[in-house]
Amino acid sequence: MKTNEKLALLRKKMKKKGLDAYIIPSSDPHKSEYVTKRYESRKWLSGFTGSAGTLVVTAEESGLWTDGRYYIQAEEELSGSDIKLFKMMQPGVPSYTDWICSRLDSGSCVGFDSGVFSVDEVKRMNKKFSPSKIRINGEHDLLDEIWEDRPQLPTNEIFVHELKYAGLSPVQKLEKVRTKMSESGTDCYIMSSLHDIAWLFNLRGHDVKNNPVFMAYAIIEKEKAVLFVEKKKITESVKNHLDENGVEVKGYSKIEKAIKNIDGKNTVFFDPKKVSWRLYDILPKTCKALNGEDIVENMKAVKSESEIRNIRNCQVRDAVAMAKFLYWIDANVGKEEMSEISVSDKLEELRRQQELFVGTSFDTICAYKEHAAKMHYSASESSQYTLAKEGFLLVDSGGQYLDGTTDITRTIALGNLTDEQKRDFTLVLKGHIALANVKFLYGATGTNIDIIARQPMWKEGIDYKCGTGHGIGYFLSVHEGPQRISQIMNNTVLEEGMLLTNEPGIYREGSHGIRTENTLLVKRAQKTEFGQFMEFETISYCPIDIRAVEANMLSEDEKKWLNSYHKMVYDNIEVYLDEDEKKWLEDMTREI
16 A cells, blocks of 8 residues: 555544544664564555654644755655655754644644654653644554554564673662662562663673664562563573573563552652553552652663773774775775675674674664665665766664674765865864864763754754764664764763764755764863863774865864874774774874
């Protein structure tokens, strides 16, 4: 079926249920960024394949809201349908709740599946719609009624993330969790986030593409920990692991019964951004509900000494794969046929040769020329370009290793560049260096320092419509909260041991896209009478293409940073390269 035919089917169901609007988000019951195929509802209905977006359908109209990463892509993928694109955070663009209020009359009803909306989201909807006397109804999963071949939940086996990689046992982690629970007077802690659950129990899975997680819930009490997961996914080694750590296992679907049966005298803690309204709504009303940031999310965001040690080793191996890949491109572009897809495949092949590699951390973005202006471009057989010895190739990629998760972007000069391209590349580099070099007082958040990376571009009237950096998981999601570097307000203090990306960019529709991305580790700097200062250490070891740099645009300090960075790159990875690769690396890391 085409998009408009699917919309027509949905509208029939809406009319039958007495719904005047229906909202389809991009999430699953765990508020995951990346979801199993069963929960790709917005993608299936709209045809828009980006990872973020909300679709709203009324009897007469439909709209899709997405952020700056996907403006160009969404316009193309929605073309030919009745769905109107709303570019979030742009002047004059209403939120989807404001738009609904402007379209519906008093007494109208908005439908949604409460299983995929968080407590916070439903409360905000209620607050927005109540003054207009618009009702909400979260009882209906209408996609389940019109999506005939909707995929079932995955049944992949789980595996143990060994202690030599995890650093702490589940018993040790649970002890830390219970200490936090005790501090707040919590009797019962409901967990919904797949990444938090995987980290806490030292387990990983294969249920979500590129994310080593599995579908599960957990409830932690003072003397008991219960993992809710389909038992067919539990191998003998996983069962033994959970038994050894005092973890009880119940079926995935048993979570609702367990919540209904929580002692009504208990104080229950949960993160309202992550727990679904459906689960919250069945919590005994006599329970005292404590809302707050997820205990485990904050705990796992600060990497332990053993995790950091493993991550450093992981970054070196990933950098070796990247160096071999960049050398291969330089040696072969223009001599053999290379496409965006074949180049992506080559990079994955080189990563697979590295020890402890499990898979990619996201679908590689390999974008040539104007394709790179789409921040999250995905090549297809019909859309892909063949590479030539000219212009820019942007490659944003990462790996999942047993000892870490990586994310790195390089924009590669394949041949002749225009003055504008070199200028843009250098402006991005200046922003990247500025953020890598920044020192800040303890207590700062990513929102406080986002402007540092943008300043060189803002001076020239240029901006990028996305964040500057995000947290990275530990053999988990390539995007991890609560920390991020973004203009969107974030109150998370940057703590020693947190990981963040540094990825400013310039994107010119119809021309080119440039991004330079490394991973940063938050560290303590000097402490003075004015307070504790913090700084970043760059822990990605991959050359930045100096052939695209306008050296006269860099200050002496910026040149010093680039030369020092390239020396670090060479010193860390040259021993793992063959002679030709080593000569290439020596040239690519020469001083400017």
